[in-house]
Amino acid sequence: MNPLNATVRALLVHPKDNIATLMNRADSGDNVVITDLELMRLGTIRLEDSIESFHKVSVHEITSGEHVIKFGESIGVSSQRIPQGSHVHVHNVISDRL
Amino acid sequence: MSFQGFLRSDGKVGIRNVLLVLPAGQCANELALSCAIDIPTTFPLLHSQPCAHLGEDNTAAMNCLVGLGRNANAAAVLVVGIGCDSLSADDIASQIALTGKPVQCLTVEKCGSWEEVITQGRVWLSAQSNWIQQCSRTTVDDALLTLGVKCGGSDATSALAGNPAIGHVADRLIDQGGTVIFSETTELIGAEHLLMRRAATDQTKYQIQQAIDETAQRIRSTGVDPRGTQPTPGNIRGGLTTLEEKSLGGVLKTGTRLVMSVFGWGEAPTSPGLHMMDCPANVPQLVLGWAAAGVQLLIFSVGGGLPARIPSLIASNLGPFPLMPIIKILSNPHDRDLRDCFDVYCGTVLEGHETLEMAGSRIWERVISTASGAPTYLETYPAPAVHMWEMLVRGPTV
Numbered sequence: 001m002n003p004l005n006a007t008v009r010a011l012l013v014h015p016k017d018n019i020a021t022l023m024n025r026a027d028s029g030d031n032v033v034i035t036d037l038e039l040m041r042l043g044t045i046r047l048e049d050s051i052e053s054f055h056k057v058s059v060h061e062i063t064s065g066e067h068v069i070k071f072g073e074s075i076g077v078s079s080q081r082i083p084q085g086s087h088v089h090v091h092n093v094i095s096d097r098l
Numbered sequence: 099m100s101f102q103g104f105l106r107s108d109g110k111v112g113i114r115n116v117l118l119v120l121p122a123g124q125c126a127n128e129l130a131l132s133c134a135i136d137i138p139t140t141f142p143l144l145h146s147q148p149c150a151h152l153g154e155d156n157t158a159a160m161n162c163l164v165g166l167g168r169n170a171n172a173a174a175v176l177v178v179g180i181g182c183d184s185l186s187a188d189d190i191a192s193q194i195a196l197t198g199k200p201v202q203c204l205t206v207e208k209c210g211s212w213e214e215v216i217t218q219g220r221v222w223l224s225a226q227s228n229w230i231q232q233c234s235r236t237t238v239d240d241a242l243l244t245l246g247v248k249c250g251g252s253d254a255t256s257a258l259a260g261n262p263a264i265g266h267v268a269d270r271l272i273d274q275g276g277t278v279i280f281s282e283t284t285e286l287i288g289a290e291h292l293l294m295r296r297a298a299t300d301q302t303k304y305q306i307q308q309a310i311d312e313t314a315q316r317i318r319s320t321g322v323d324p325r326g327t328q329p330t331p332g333n334i335r336g337g338l339t340t341l342e343e344k345s346l347g348g349v350l351k352t353g354t355r356l357v358m359s360v361f362g363w364g365e366a367p368t369s370p371g372l373h374m375m376d377c378p379a380n381v382p383q384l385v386l387g388w389a390a391a392g393v394q395l396l397i398f399s400v401g402g403g404l405p406a407r408i409p410s411l412i413a414s415n416l417g418p419f420p421l422m423p424i425i426k427i428l429s430n431p432h433d434r435d436l437r438d439c440f441d442v443y444c445g446t447v448l449e450g451h452e453t454l455e456m457a458g459s460r461i462w463e464r465v466i467s468t469a470s471g472a473p474t475y476l477e478t479y480p481a482p483a484v485h486m487w488e489m490l491v492r493g494p495t496v
Contacts, residue, residue, distance in 0.1 A: 011258065011448075021254050021337070023431075023448060039450055053432060054254035055337040068339075071257070075288070075343035088339070095340040097288050098317060098324045 008032050010057055012042060014072035019056040019088050021070075026051055032085075034059060049087040056088040068093050099274060102235035102470040103242065107198030110170035111242040113394045113469040115230050116141050116420050117223060118172040120163060122179030122187035122205075123147045127486075129178045129212070133219030137227050139173075141420040145386065145487045149184040152493050159489045160185050161364035165390030167194030167201070168366075171421050173233065174200040174226045176219055181207025200226060235471065241275030241370065243469060246393040246422075247351045248282065250381065251405025252329075253336020253430060257347025259444040259457065260399040260429035266458025267397065267465060268353035268372065277370045279391055280352045282379035283313045284328060288342030289349040293374070298356040305360035309376040336403050336430075351399055363387040363490045381411075382488040389422045395469060396422055397461065400440070402430020409439050410479060419485075423474045425464055441468075441475050 010020035010032045020034050027050045034042045043059075051057055056070070062082040067074040076093045086092070103111035119130040119142040127144040134140035143166060147159045163185065167175040175194050179187030183205075191203035202222045209215045247264055249256050268278045286293065290310040297303035317324050329338045338344050358371040364387065367373040377387050388396060400406050406428060428437055431445035442461050446452035468474055 013258070021258065037454075052337065054430070056254075056339065070343060071346045073289070073292075073342070073346050075346060076340040089337075090334055090339055093339050095288075095342060098314065098328065098341055 010034050010059075012036055012059065013070060016072045017069045018059055018062055018066075019068060019070055020059050021054055021056055022051050023053065025053045032057060045085050048083055048085040051087045058082045058084055058086045058088050060084050062088070067096075099240045099466070100237050101240060101243070101466050103238045104170075104173065104233055105236055105238060106170050110197075110392075111238045111394075112170040112173060113243075113471070114171040114420065114423060115139060115173045115233055116171050117226050117230055118143060118167060118175045118421060119219075119223070120167055120175055120177050120190065121145065122163070122177060122185050122190055123149065123183040125180050125183065126178045126187075129206075129215055129219070132216045133176065133178060133223060137220065137223045139227050139230050140223055143421065143487060144485065145489060147185065147489045150496050151184070151489070151491060152496060155489070155491050155493050156184060158362065158364035160190070162386055162390040162489065163190045164193040165364060165366055165392065166386070166421065167191075168197050169389050169392055169394070169421055171394055172199070173230045175202075176223055177201065177203045178215060178219060179203075179205040181205040239275070240271065240466070243271060243465070244277040244279065244392050244394055245271055245465065246388040246396040247278060247280050247399075248384065248396060249348050249351060249399040250379075250411075251400045251403070252333055252338060252344060252347065253401030253403055254338060254347075255336075255429040255431070255445065255448060256399055256401040257350055258429070259447040259454070260401075260427040261347055261350040262454050263444050263447065263457035263461055264351040264397050264399055264427065265353035266455055267461045268351065269355055270458070270462055271465075272353070272355045272371055275370055277367060277392075278353070278372050279367065279375055279388060279393055280372070281375040281377045281384055281387065282348065283309050283376050284317070285341070285345050285348045285379050286310060287314055287345055288340070289345035292346075292349055293352070293357055296355070296357050298358045298371075302357055302359055306357065306374065309360055309374070313378070332403060332405050336401055351397075361391070364390055366391045377490060380488070382486070383490045385419055385422070386487045387490065389419070393422055395465060396424045397427065397465070398424050399427045399429065402428065402433035402436075402445075406430065406433045406436050406439075411476070418476055418479065420477075423468055424476050425461070425468055425474055426476065427461065439475060
């Protein structure tokens with residue numbers, strides 16, 4: 001599916017972000033290449049969970065109560081410790097606004 | 099830069115030549131339909147305005163109907179009413195007529211019968227229709243364009259491709275002296291600080307904060323947990339986790355220029371540049387509000403997934419709205435097989451084939467060609483012709 005290479009890519013939108021967005025579905029144990037918008041390779045992480053396309057993966061550990069950062073801004077607060085390589089979504093992030 | 103438009107007597111420019119039939123209230127919807135049937139270029143704009151609204155909601159609806167008639171895409175307007183409508187058909191017509199465009203007002207009270215309104219209405223519309231079809235376009239400046247920007251059926255790709263590409267288009271039009279309007283106040287919650295930093299004046303900064311606070315307060319006062327509705331179930335399946343994430347992605351389509359003012363639903367901006375219309379994200383209300391604010395062309399950013407599979411638009415019963423063409427943008431590469439149902443496909447950015455600037459340039463070219471008369475996908479889509487558009491209601495219905 002991914003025209004770039006056989007390895008799944010995850011996009012880190014902003015240097016401050018602690019999550020990246022997967023460009024394709026990937027399984028637990030797969031290695032994911034983190035790139036920026038210009039496709040610059042920033043590193044590789046191993047997935048703890050299977051994650052759907054365009055869902056989020058933690059690029060490093062996020063402690064419980066820490067802000068989850070995307071676009072360099074807070075998109076909510078983690079409700080539990082989120083290890084590196086985990087699926088970051090409604091089960092472990094809550095809105096800080098409503 | 100320029101496009102080919104229809105110059106109006108008030109100096110505004112239409113990108114379409116619509117013969118608008120406007121009911122004063124919902125009781126006159128059938129009259130509008132009967133008057134317009136089978137007459138080319140007519141658009142009977144059916145809407146929900148009842149007799150059962152109060153105060154500010156009636157004022158906003160009045161402003162909305164006048165604004166719809168004044169929209170430069172309407173070449174001529176027939177206002178129809180019963181005579182006992184909560185908003186006076188004569189008042190609506192006379193305020194629209196200030197633009198100098200041909201306006202006629204017919205009511206059951208003035209004409210003596212239901213049938214006579216239809217007879218006289220059809221004679222007037224037929225004559226206007228013949229005239230409209232002979233109008234030709236002239237070369238006009240891009241600064242005369244007013245764009246609306248909206249996203250819907252969003253997933254995580256909207257914020258990474260379509261929305262920021264639309265942001266480039268917004269910046270480009272504003273730099274050329276044009277006007278861009280964004281709205282959907284609920285879906286700005288969590289991103290308002292970014293807009294407030296771009297406020298042109300302290301008053302605008304305050305108005306942005308106030309619009310956000312009032313919307314959040316209205317949601318909290320219901321006692322209902324909005325999670326699961328904002329973001330929507332479709333948003334969540336598409337990878338969006340919180341309202342903040344949705345808002346931070348949505349705000350990208352406003353570009354980077356100053357926010358000049360915040361105005362209410364039914365009103366219109368008084369200067370060029372970027373403006374915010376304070377209104378929830380419910381499409382049948384939003385579309386009316388944008389058209390009433392003078393928007394000639396709406397850019398609608400769709401992520402992908404199931405919402406993208408509704409050809410007539412997304413997550414609503416929307417069909418053609420001839421008064422304001424809609425350019426549909428698709429962002430999700432996994433749905434690229436649907437790109438023929440969209441006007442511009444931006445998944446190329448995520449496929450690594452194109453930069454956001456390049457995608458933005460393709461949207462810009464589509465804006466100019468659409469403004470010059472090229473039909474959008476929705477303008478060629480054989481959707482059911484009849485839709486009910488909704489007035490915004492903030493107060494009680496009695």
